Amino acid sequence: DVKVTQSSRYLVKRTGEKVFLECVQDMDHENMFWYRQDPGLGLRLIYFSYDVKMKEKGDIPEGYSVSREKKERFSLILESASTNQTSMYLCASSVAGTGRETQYFGPGTRLLVL
Amino acid sequence: QKEVEQNSGPLSVPEGAIASLNCTYSDRGSQSFFWYRQYSGKSPELIMSIYSNGDKEDGRFTAQLNKASQYVSLLIRDSQPSDSATYLCAVSNTDKLIFGTGTRLQVFP
Numbered sequence: 001d002v003k004v005t006q007s008s009r010y011l012v013k014r015t016g017e018k019v020f021l022e023c024v025q026d027m028d029h030e031n032m033f034w035y036r037q038d039p040g041l042g043l044r045l046i047y048f049s050y051d052v053k054m055k056e057k058g059d060i061p062e063g064y065s066v067s068r069e070k071k072e073r074f075s076l077i078l079e080s081a082s083t084n085q086t087s088m089y090l091c092a093s094s095v096a097g098t099g100r101e102t103q104y105f106g107p108g109t110r111l112l113v114l
Numbered sequence: 115q116k117e118v119e120q121n122s123g124p125l126s127v128p129e130g131a132i133a134s135l136n137c138t139y140s141d142r143g144s145q146s147f148f149w150y151r152q153y154s155g156k157s158p159e160l161i162m163s164i165y166s167n168g169d170k171e172d173g174r175f176t177a178q179l180n181k182a183s184q185y186v187s188l189l190i191r192d193s194q195p196s197d198s199a200t201y202l203c204a205v206s207n208t209d210k211l212i213f214g215t216g217t218r219l220q221v222f223p
Contacts, residue, residue, distance in 0.1 A: 031209050040122075042215035043158070043202070050209070058210075090157055099206045100146045100165060105157040 023091030030096035120214035137203030
């Protein structure tokens, strides 16, 4: 079974703090993704990575950065957390290919920024 | 215009009925289509994928794709209360997925 794990299920941070969200997958997947999910807005892609040390901006990268130093690990960084970054953050992974590959999601991190 | 559109619902159906969930998309170059189920407080999980026009059946689930009309649907036969969840339509022509906002399905006994 594919397993995608995220470092925290719930996180409470203060405005201005630097926040690290970590994601690890155990299936040797090339592709990894970070989404945020908000009511009425659905899942929106923040950043994705097709390979180690490679990153691409998604639809809403502002205020975020990412790091992929190892194939199995993809970190999302909020440089200076703001209240509008309160959200559910979901990590996903998939094999590389033709676009037909399933994305497998982690359990999510619910982040509250006060 | 949103790239992937779904009716937010809720769609309420009685137990044993057929639930029909619909999705339209704007990018004619889209090649792959997915239906994910998301229970409240949980992460999405894949139910069905479809790539060619027509129907694809898997147990109680049938996905239908019409690329000319840019329309994909999910039918759930013999709906059960355990099917109550939000169903997300996702569309891709690369390794990236574009998600709809989801349709909430409620199956009542």
